[in-house]
Amino acid sequence: MCRICGGPKSDGGRWPHCTHCAQRQRLSLIADTTLAELRGGLSLNQYHAKIRGWSRSVYDGPRRCLECGYSLHVDICHVRDVSTFALYATIGEVNAPENLIALCKNHHWEFDNGFLTIRSITKHRPAAKNKAGAGAAGVS
Template sequence: MKCKRCGKETTNPAFCSRSCAAAFNNRKYPKRSKQQKHCKHCGISIISGRSTCDACNPFYVDWSIITLRDVKGKALYQHSARVRQVARSVYRQSDKAKKCIVCGYERYYEVCHRKPIKDFPDDTPISVINDIDNLVALCPNHHWEFDNGLLTL
């Protein structure tokens, strides 16, 4: 039997190697490039697999207008967990170092609020609580020390 791509003798009924199989099949079925689409609500052009833009997306949340009171109203308990989740996202997207600022440990870090969430009034927007200047990366040991007053930043 001969390889469909290169013509070498092979025991496999179609191809002599995975490389030949991939080259043959990739030429036959080329990758599709993403097409420019338009938002189904407002018509703005978007270049992703989504059907709506950020402004029309019903699940998009503008954290600059959502307050701590709004989050507490939706989550009867563990409202701070949602605030911390947004904080981790803000920190990940920032250019700050992704390691403990005290010891430099970089395998795992936790995002910590310099001013605790509980110290903010209920009418404070989440974007203020999770401002990048209020967030810091700490290893679990230094995070515990900071939360228990043994470490000052």
């Protein structure tokens, strides 16, 4: 049994937590890492890939495009471009739920290139998550 959720462990019992809880624990440790700390020692591509990967792990919204509803493959996009955060901002701030949305490839491109605005997208979002400011996503 997982020590956190009480659910079954999927690794045969070697670790005290199930896969889901272990991943959440790792992400919570990463959340306090600053962009500057992450950037050190990584190429620019590796840096952005890490941020994208973690954003997919923490995103808990619907896995469908918030603009058109497409659900076979979506990108998890940053509402506020990662490059606009200060280097002392944490991964937790950059990948905060209110800064992440799901878009299909086409709408992601339109959003990144200014053809689609956050205002038009947020018409489709649940009211409780409609906290994101204007901006374009550039990393996801």
